[in-house]
Amino acid sequence: AQSVTQPDIHITVSEGASLELRCNYSYGATPYLFWYVQSPGQGLQLLLKYFSGDTLVQGIKGFEAEFKRSQSSFNLRKPSVHWSDAAEYFCAVGGRTGNQFYFGTGTSLTVIP
Amino acid sequence: NAGVTQTPKFRILKIGQSMTLQCTQDMNHNYMYWYRQDPGMGLKLIYYSVGAGITDKGEVPNGYNVSRSTTEDFPLRLELAAPSQTSVYFCASETGRQNTEAFFGQGTRLTVV
Numbered sequence: 033a034q035s036v037t038q039p040d041i042h043i044t045v046s047e048g049a050s051l052e053l054r055c056n057y058s059y060g061a062t063p064y065l066f067w068y069v070q071s072p073g074q075g076l077q078l079l080l081k082y083f084s085g086d087t088l089v090q091g092i093k094g095f096e097a098e099f100k101r102s103q104s105s106f107n108l109r110k111p112s113v114h115w116s117d118a119a120e121y122f123c124a125v126g127g128r129t130g131n132q133f134y135f136g137t138g139t140s141l142t143v144i145p
Numbered sequence: 146n147a148g149v150t151q152t153p154k155f156r157i158l159k160i161g162q163s164m165t166l167q168c169t170q171d172m173n174h175n176y177m178y179w180y181r182q183d184p185g186m187g188l189k190l191i192y193y194s195v196g197a198g199i200t201d202k203g204e205v206p207n208g209y210n211v212s213r214s215t216t217e218d219f220p221l222r223l224e225l226a227a228p229s230q231t232s233v234y235f236c237a238s239e240t241g242r243q244n245t246e247a248f249f250g251q252g253t254r255l256t257v258v
Contacts, residue, residue, distance in 0.1 A: 036187065066246065075149070075235060075249035076188075122187065133247075135187030 034059050036125050038136035045113050046144050053108040053139050055123035065106040066124040067097055070138075076122065082106065093117070118143045147171050151236050151250035158226040158257045166221040166253050168236030174248075176241040177219040178203075179211065181232040182252075188235065194219055195241060226257045 037056045045051055057063060064083050068076040080091025087099040097108045106123060120140050126133035152167045170177065175196045180188040180203075190203030194213040208230055210222040219238075223230060233254050239247040 041185075068249075073251070075251040076237075077249070078246045081246055124187075133188075133190070135189075137185060137187045 034125070034134045036123050036134050036136035038121075038123055038139050040139045041137070042140045042142070044142040044144060047115050048112050051108075051110045051113045051117070051141070053121050053123075053141070055106045055108065055136060057104055057106065057123070057125040057134075059104075059125050059134075061127065063125045064127065065097075065099060066126075066133075067091065067095070067106070067108050068122045068124065069093075070120040070122065072119070079108070079121075113141075113143055115143045115145070117141060149236055149238055149248050149250035151234075151253050153253060154251065155254050156256070158223070158255065160226060160228065160257060162226050163222070163224050164226070164255075166223075166234055166236075166255070168219045168221065168250060169217050170219075170236075170238040170248070171217065172238060172240075172248065173216060174238035174240050175216065176239045176247075177213065178237040178247065179209070179219070179221045180235045180237065181205065182235060183232050191221065191234075223255075228257050231255060231257045 035058045066081045067079040070076050079095050080089050082089045082099045089097050095110050120138045122138045123136040124133050149170045178193045179191040182188050189205045192211040194200045200211050233252050235252050236250040237247040
């Protein structure tokens with residue numbers, strides 16, 4: 033069965049500290065992988081995506097993610113978190129189009145001064 | 146470029162009432178989607194469309210209907226509102242071509258009382 037697991041419901045980090053959000057997936061074929069961010073009251077914004085090629089993907093706002101096929105993981109990282117990064121983060125896995133997407137339950141990030 | 150626009154942003158319905166959530170996009174995308182987002186859950190696909198005149202059910206279609214008479218518009222209809230339909234609804238669109246991502250609207254927060 034297809035699924036996405038984000039094991040951390042909520043994470044708190046200090047501003048300037050590094051961040052890693054975990055994402056594990058189960059998918060029957062070669063997956064397309066995405067990270068979206070949702071600020072309060074807003075829609076989802078794409079941070080980065082992986083379709084093929086280099087397994088380390090750079091995204092917007094200084095985020096990166098690494099695809100590890102052997103671990104079925106696509107963890108999101110940022111070396112130094114800013115207060116504006118406080119938001120909900122969703123990992124998604126899917127096929128070629130959105131009707132085949134599966135979303136994780138999200139990780140809520142709090143950034144403390 | 147407005148992207149994906151959803152109206153209304155907020156709505157309170159009484160049980161048994163009906164309403165239509167509007168979604169329009171100006172990017173000439175063929176594929177459009179309706180998702181619902183419940184607390185602590187990921188996004189679940191309600192309906193999707195791969196082009197004008199073509200719609201199909203997603204994971205949670207019961208209690209909803211859609212139509213796609215134009216490329217731009219993809220309204221979601223609730224005929225007999227139930228408390229279980231209290232949720233945040235997101236519309237999204239994409240080209241449908243390989244290696245592209247979905248663009249999301251800002252959401253409609255619906256409460257059924």
